[in-house]
Amino acid sequence: MIKGVKGETKDARIARFLVGGPPLLFLLVFFVAPSLIMILTSFRFPGEFGGLAPITAPEDMTIGEYGITSEAYQFFFSDVLYAKIFLKSFLIASATTLICLVMAYPLAMLIARSEKRFRNLMVLLVVLPFASNFLIRIYAWMIILGPESGLSHFINAVLGIFGIAPITLLFSPFAVLVGMVYVHLPFMVLPLYTNLEKHDPSLLNAAQDLGANARQRFWRVTWPLSLPGVFSGSALVFIPVLGMFAVPEILGGTGDILIGNLIKDQFLGTRDWPFGSVLSIMLTLAVLSIAGLATWFSRFAARQGTV
Numbered sequence: 001m002i003k004g005v006k007g008e009t010k011d012a013r014i015a016r017f018l019v020g021g022p023p024l025l026f027l028l029v030f031f032v033a034p035s036l037i038m039i040l041t042s043f044r045f046p047g048e049f050g051g052l053a054p055i056t057a058p059e060d061m062t063i064g065e066y067g068i069t070s071e072a073y074q075f076f077f078s079d080v081l082y083a084k085i086f087l088k089s090f091l092i093a094s095a096t097t098l099i100c101l102v103m104a105y106p107l108a109m110l111i112a113r114s115e116k117r118f119r120n121l122m123v124l125l126v127v128l129p130f131a132s133n134f135l136i137r138i139y140a141w142m143i144i145l146g147p148e149s150g151l152s153h154f155i156n157a158v159l160g161i162f163g164i165a166p167i168t169l170l171f172s173p174f175a176v177l178v179g180m181v182y183v184h185l186p187f188m189v190l191p192l193y194t195n196l197e198k199h200d201p202s203l204l205n206a207a208q209d210l211g212a213n214a215r216q217r218f219w220r221v222t223w224p225l226s227l228p229g230v231f232s233g234s235a236l237v238f239i240p241v242l243g244m245f246a247v248p249e250i251l252g253g254t255g256d257i258l259i260g261n262l263i264k265d266q267f268l269g270t271r272d273w274p275f276g277s278v279l280s281i282m283l284t285l286a287v288l289s290i291a292g293l294a295t296w297f298s299r300f301a302a303r304q305g306t307v
Contacts, residue, residue: 035284042277043068050271072274076282082262086286089259092173093241096180100188100237101230103181108192108229109222112199119197126189134183138250141179145169145251175251180241187240188233195229196222231298239287259283 045053045065054066076082111122129137144151147168156166169175199222207217245260259279266276 038277038280042072042274042281043070044274045069045071046272046274050273052273072272072278075275076278082279085257085259085262086282089242090286092176092180092258093238095177096184096241097188097234097238099177099181100185101234104185104188104192104233105226105230108189108196111189111193112196123190123193126186126193129186135246135250137182138179138247141175141182141251142170145175145178170251171253171256173252173256176248176256179247179251180244183244183247184237184241187236191232191236192226192229195226195232199225227298231294235291235294238290242283242287 041052044055045067047053055068057066107126111119111126114122143149146152147170149169152169155169159165159167203221203225204217207221212220242258243260243263245258245264248256248258248261249264263276263279263283266272266279
């Protein structure tokens with residue numbers, strides 16, 4: 001019997017390494033190493049034609065700047081425009097998460113309370129859009145929201161009855177929000193369904209026997225028990241939306257640039273890798289801060305007896 005780390009046998013240490021080693025190696029290679037490269041890049045000068053300027057002095061001093069600098073950070077904090085883009089990105093991510101939660105919760109509850117022979121089919125229908133290409137699905141929304149689509153004609157006809165001028169659905173914040181919700185809705189449904197499926201129906205029966213109506217049973221039994229699924233689904237939606245650039249670029253207008261678009265433009269457009277790294281670092285710190293705050297809130301709620 002293994003009593004502790006010091007008393008482990010060689011086979012036990014090997015088994016522990018085989019279990020914990022691959023995840024640790026994965027984190028080191030695909031998270032820690034890229035993060036270190038990104039941090040080092042943020043303190044470099046951009047190259048004249050993209051990439052990075054050399055760290056040491058080149059033989060040809062006419063090449064330009066070289067060495068280590070904090071210029072990219074100074075540029076980021078000197079312009080309020082980037083703070084506005086971050087704020088807009090957080091608002092879009094928050095709105096997308098809230099809409100997905102409102103839409104996904106009833107659907108997940110319906111699946112969880114359906115007969116078992118229908119559940120697999122309903123879950124399959126939820127994940128079925130993943131069978132087609134992501135860009136094809138987004139371009140399909142260009143047709144749905146286009147000025148000549150039936151949806152646009154219907155909405156503008158209704159607005160015309162009330163004397164409101166026609167509106168353009170495509171290339172607008174509305175189109176971006178619709179695309180974000182469409183893409184990320186399954187990521188909210190699945191965690192909620194997994195959580196709701198495990199609820200013990202006897203708890204609701206006991207609450208009903210004690211005189212609780214349907215509304216009270218939901219808010220005092222179902223909702224608190226489902227909070228772990230709500231937190232998981234919210235994280236799976238909120239974090240990817242922050243870095244999404246394809247949906248705003250295809251469905252949004254020139255004024256719908258989010259932080260993901262800005263980072264992509266810095267690396268592939270202006271080729272300012274240091275500033276793109278700074279934006280990526282700031283986004284990572286923001287996501288980690290939100291994740292830490294959400295973890296603290298869930299633990300606080302658990303201590304208060306909410307969860």
